[in-house]
Amino acid sequence: MSEPIQNLRAAYHILERNIIRALRTQRGDATQLSLQVTEALRLLQAAEPHRTAFPPTEYAMLQQSITVMVQQLDEARHLSSDSPEGPNLVVAHRASTGGRPRIEIDPRFLAQALDLRGTTHLASVFTCSARTIRRRVTVKACVQLYKRVDWEVQVISKR
Known part of the structure; x- marks a missing residue:
């Protein structure tokens, strides 16, 4: 086989x-997917001068495969990896109490979030102070803040 054909196959x-990686990871990102479309069309254009060196069935398969790749990339441009169906997940909301609005946080979500991050990081997520997060943890008893070990109390809360 000639070297250009081997290079085109590689x-x-x-x-x-x-393209498989882009279809799995870049769904909805039109810029990245357009780059892959350009690369696919460029390969087909590079193979055109060597058309006679390819076996006819192989060249037809190359054209068909690149056509399918371009179609899938075009479809993926209009898709999103997040499905719009269903309501948004609400884990915190502000409750009116007649004074300063109180931030209510779902206790299950807060307990799981504290396993991953400290109160300072969660404060920026919930747009409140770290003290507010610590208070919600204490009031809702989401996590065990203290434990007794040999008659001594040790703090185990993350900060």
């Missing part, structure tokens, strides 16, 4: 791998 396999 380039096709690399392109195929990159």
Whole structure:
């Protein structure tokens, strides 16, 4: 086989791998997917001068495969990885109490969030102070703040 054909075959396999990765990870990102479309069309354009060197069935398969890749990339441009169906997840809301609005946080979500981050980081997520997060943890008893070990009390809360 000629060297240009081998190079085109290798380039096709690399392109195929990159397009599969893009379809899995770049859904909805029109810029990145457009780059992959350009690469696919560029490969087809590079194969055109060597059309006679390819076996006819292989060249037809190359054209068909690149056409399918471009169609899938075009479809993926209009998709989003987040499904719009269903209501948004509400884990915190402000409750009117007649004075300063109180921030109510779902205790289950707060307990799981504290396993991952400290109160300072969660304060920026909930747009409140870290003290507010610590108070909600104490009031809702989401996590065990203290434990007794050999008659001594030790603080185990994350900060």
